[in-house]
Amino acid sequence: MPLKDFMGAVKEKAEGLGDVAKGKLDAYLDEYKKAMAVLETFGFKVGKFTIGMGVLPEIHTSISGSIENIREDEMKKVIEEHQSEALLVSLLKALITTRRCWEHVALKLTAVTMHVTLGVPPNIGVEVH
Numbered sequence: 001m002p003l004k005d006f007m008g009a010v011k012e013k014a015e016g017l018g019d020v021a022k023g024k025l026d027a028y029l030d031e032y033k034k035a036m037a038v039l040e041t042f043g044f045k046v047g048k049f050t051i052g053m054g055v056l057p058e059i060h061t062s063i064s065g066s067i068e069n070i071r072e073d074e075m076k077k078v079i080e081e082h083q084s085e086a087l088l089v090s091l092l093k094a095l096i097t098t099r100r101c102w103e104h105v106a107l108k109l110t111a112v113t114m115h116v117t118l119g120v121p122p123n124i125g126v127e128v129h
Helices: 003-041 072-081 086-105
Strands: 045-052 058-066 111-118 123-128
Touching (some): 086 123
């Protein structure tokens, strides 16, 4: 394959990946917006929000609130009502697990920050401080 044809093929593939990345970013943002609307009802708010653009985009965000606002029974009801919303369900389950660990260890810390990466792979880390 001549270099010119090879470069054309690479450019075409890169443009295709760009379209996929844009679609994925839009999907992440839609899910995030819905999840934040629910989390705000529990007193959580966005601390940081950054977008990383590479072959596939990533969104990095932190969401903070109080451990006292993690009300397991209410969050479980929301999970049941929104089972199709994977991000929201994952965030609520992470908070419920964090609350259980916090109670088990009897930590005196009261603030919670979730560090979320929406990308491939997604990741949720929770910090109690």
